[in-house]
Amino acid sequence: MAQESRKTTGRSFWAWGLEALEPTAAQMASAGAALASRFGMKLTGQAPPRLQDVKLRRPRLKPPATLAEFCATGKFERALHSCGHSFPDRVSKFRGEFATPPDVVAFPRTEDEAVAALDWAYSSGAAVIPYGGGSSVVGGVTPPAEAERVVTIDLTGLNRVLEVDRVSRAARIQAGVLGPDLEAQLKAHQLTLRHFPQSFEFSTLGGWIVTRSAGHYATNRTHIDEFVESIRMITPKGIWESRRLPGSGAGPDPNRIVCGSEGTLGLVTEAWVRLQAKPRFRESAGVAFAGLAPAAEAARRIVQANLWPANCRVLDPGESATNAGLTGAQALLVIGFESSEVPQASLMRDALDIAMETGGKIVDRAGDSVPGPVAPGPVDRWRTSFIQMPYRWNELLGFGLINDTFESAITWDRWPDFDKAVRAKLGRAMREVAGKGDLNCRFTHVYPDGPAPYYSFTCPGRPGSEVGMWQEIKAAASEAIIAAGGTITHHHAVGRDHVAGYEQEAPELFRAAFRSMKSSLDPSELLNPGVLSGSR
Numbered sequence: 001m002a003q004e005s006r007k008t009t010g011r012s013f014w015a016w017g018l019e020a021l022e023p024t025a026a027q028m029a030s031a032g033a034a035l036a037s038r039f040g041m042k043l044t045g046q047a048p049p050r051l052q053d054v055k056l057r058r059p060r061l062k063p064p065a066t067l068a069e070f071c072a073t074g075k076f077e078r079a080l081h082s083c084g085h086s087f088p089d090r091v092s093k094f095r096g097e098f099a100t101p102p103d104v105v106a107f108p109r110t111e112d113e114a115v116a117a118l119d120w121a122y123s124s125g126a127a128v129i130p131y132g133g134g135s136s137v138v139g140g141v142t143p144p145a146e147a148e149r150v151v152t153i154d155l156t157g158l159n160r161v162l163e164v165d166r167v168s169r170a171a172r173i174q175a176g177v178l179g180p181d182l183e184a185q186l187k188a189h190q191l192t193l194r195h196f197p198q199s200f201e202f203s204t205l206g207g208w209i210v211t212r213s214a215g216h217y218a219t220n221r222t223h224i225d226e227f228v229e230s231i232r233m234i235t236p237k238g239i240w241e242s243r244r245l246p247g248s249g250a251g252p253d254p255n256r257i258v259c260g261s262e263g264t265l266g267l268v269t270e271a272w273v274r275l276q277a278k279p280r281f282r283e284s285a286g287v288a289f290a291g292l293a294p295a296a297e298a299a300r301r302i303v304q305a306n307l308w309p310a311n312c313r314v315l316d317p318g319e320s321a322t323n324a325g326l327t328g329a330q331a332l333l334v335i336g337f338e339s340s341e342v343p344q345a346s347l348m349r350d351a352l353d354i355a356m357e358t359g360g361k362i363v364d365r366a367g368d369s370v371p372g373p374v375a376p377g378p379v380d381r382w383r384t385s386f387i388q389m390p391y392r393w394n395e396l397l398g399f400g401l402i403n404d405t406f407e408s409a410i411t412w413d414r415w416p417d418f419d420k421a422v423r424a425k426l427g428r429a430m431r432e433v434a435g436k437g438d439l440n441c442r443f444t445h446v447y448p449d450g451p452a453p454y455y456s457f458t459c460p461g462r463p464g465s466e467v468g469m470w471q472e473i474k475a476a477a478s479e480a481i482i483a484a485g486g487t488i489t490h491h492h493a494v495g496r497d498h499v500a501g502y503e504q505e506a507p508e509l510f511r512a513a514f515r516s517m518k519s520s521l522d523p524s525e526l527l528n529p530g531v532l533s534g535s536r
């Protein structure tokens with residue numbers, strides 16, 4: 001049989017990242033051995049899937065000749081585009097199971113081609129799934145089982161920085177550009193967006209905007225929303241384009257409606273985003289505390305002092321031991337300041353004074369004000385581990401392990417009780433479902449009125465039953481979060497997996513009003529059905 005000609009180059013159809021970086025048998029064996037000793041049990045791994053063994057249902061739709069050149073119906077592209085990177089997605093892909101692949105994947109290279117693909121899919125009555133990097137962890141790019149036809153529109157061909165306004169420090173950028181390519185193009189102009197979600201390598205500007213992604217900045221401008229100046233979006237009813245403005249008080253903000261719309265209102269093709277000059281001045285510190293409570297208290301006081309560190313992340317003792325090499329009894333506060341304009345040493349001094357008043361001990365310090373070469377410490381160890389984490393997850397597949405993360409945000413007054421409730425409910429769920437498990441927490445972002453806690457859990461599952469077991473644990477996590485007053489998601493988005501939590505969190509009248517707006521843009525309700533709303 002002729003080799004399928006691929007439009008997506010290099011990507012693995014099952015693992016996070018490139019095919020060339022799929023884990024080797026030796027890496028998987030060593031990950032399995034480490035897990036077996038961690039959980040005190042025997043673990044037998046399985047081999048990764050091979051594309052030639054994958055069976056997909058036949059495409060139920062054929063693109064017309066006018067679009068065929070930029071559409072694909074081959075196995076690789078349909079498998080790759082059949083889901084994102086949630087835990088169930090990772091497990092299904094590793095097993096070579098692709099239950100609901102799209103029938104056609106379109107790869108427009110221009111906005112006109114994107115409009116043509118949307119018009120054709122829409123007039124064919126196909127569900128339309130906008131697709132950026134496919135890094136959704138909430139089922140945001142998974143075709144719904146009940147759809148009779150599905151066209152996924154992969155926007156990564158729209159990948160150029162089109163215009164740079166150096167005076168206002170902003171750029172007009174096509175929405176399908178992946179993180180590294182975006183930064184490389186901006187570098188030529190000595191500018192940067194500095195939006196670095198952990199999925200930076202394989203996620204896009206458009207995906208960040210519609211999922212309200214949170215990135216590099218741990219305080220102040222945490223979400224991409226703050227960097228969006230204007231948006232251009234194609235919809236079944238025409239073009240939605242907002243005016244470029246540094247701020248506006250003119251009624252409800254059209255940009256804020258697109259931010260968080262998750263492909264249900266249209267396909268974002270371009271945005272003007274606010275940029276910065278590359279930082280020249282940097283200060284970084286790691287401060288150890290005798291537990292999570294004083295570290296959280298230090299973070300609260302630093303953020304309430306309006307010092308606005310770029311980085312202000314708290315790692316609980318479990319997370320500090322696993323990913324930063326601390327003792328297991330200490331929590332770690334990572335503080336970072338950066339600026340393209342002014343030295344940051346005095347801000348760091350103020351932050352460290354607060355941290356030490358709260359009982360912290362400096363265990364790592366680097367930056368312009370620290371003379372001489374500095375050996376890598378806990379902060380570097382944590383950063384490296386953070387960047388490599390998705391690749392480590394690839395190695396853990398096939399052992400029946402259940403590992404996932406979930407995140408929220410809660411006001412400071414409720415934080416300690418929230419954390420207690422989440423840990424109690426999750427601990428119970430892991431014991432009941434899996435017998436045992438680990439749960440760690442870190443603050444990814446902190447606000448003057450509360451932290452954004454991010455929990456990671458790992459427990460041994462039974463190979464073949466991991467997804468069902470995960471569903472029970474995930475349901476317990478979501479219930480605990482909502483019951484304790486937090487948000488169902490601080491930045492992972494709603495997708496299909498968080499709809500129940502979102503429906504409890506957002507006012508009913510607001511959701512009804514949003515559905516009316518969707519109906520006026522998407523009268524046949526074909527844009528990403530099932531995302532944001534269970535009702536179709």
Ligand SMILES: Cc1cc2nc3c(=O)[nH]c(=O)nc-3n(C[C@H](O)[C@H](O)[C@H](O)COP(=O)(O)OP(=O)(O)OC[C@H]3O[C@@H](n4cnc5c(N)ncnc54)[C@H](O)[C@@H]3O)c2cc1C
Nearest residue numbers: 132133134135136140197198199204206207213214263268
């Ligand atoms: C390992 C890992 C780490 C992650 N870390 C972070 C993190 O640090 N911060 C964070 O915020 N998130 C994180 N995420 C979640 C995910 O990366 C974000 O939601 C990201 O913004 C999705 O971008 P994407 O381009 O991959 O979008 P996709 O996954 O392709 O799509 C996500 C949603 O957006 C829609 N969509 C995509 N592009 C467009 C477009 N141009 N127009 C209209 N709709 C569109 C899709 O239909 C879907 O509903 C992580 C995910 C993984 C797997």
